[in-house]
Amino acid sequence: MSLWNWAVQAYGREGVQAICLSLQDDDGQSVCLLLWAAWRGPVDAEVLEAAVETARSWHRTAIDPVRGVRRTLKKPVPDMDDSRRLALREEIKRIELSAERGLLDELESLGGAPDGSRFDVVSALAAAARLWADRTPREALKTLAGRLPEPGRSDV
Secondary structure, three states: OOHHHHHHHHHOOOOHHHHHHHHHHOOOOOHHHHHHHHHHOOOOHHHHHHHHHHHHHHHHHHHHHHHHHHHHOOOOOOOOOHHHHHHHHHHHHHHHHHHHHHHHHHHHHHHOOOOOOOOOHHHHHHHHHHHHOOOOOHHHHHHHHHHOOOOOOOOO
């Protein structure tokens, strides 16, 4: 199963969206990077560093700026018709999702597909989170790991 399909499946599971948004907004984590780490499993330091650099580039140039505009348009804007604002926000949301899919596709190409062996998902998540931010939100990562499907399984 591709990373994109697995990530969509994972995000649709009960509680995953809320945990991911908390990791993103409260802990400054890259949800795409974390989902890749949970899907892919352990990789060598060079691949993990390349994944973090790729994610930083995508966040800096595409995801974060687009997300900022989408969030700005969530509330009424002076001198902007609400129906047009909301329609524009929906269009920008689609662009943000496209950027996240682009990042996931890039990440998938870095480390290849999972080899099917079992691994400690929390450790894989923590390794990525540690390189991404100053703090590793271990309890949230444990909760996330417990709600994710196994890579390659289709069990929604």
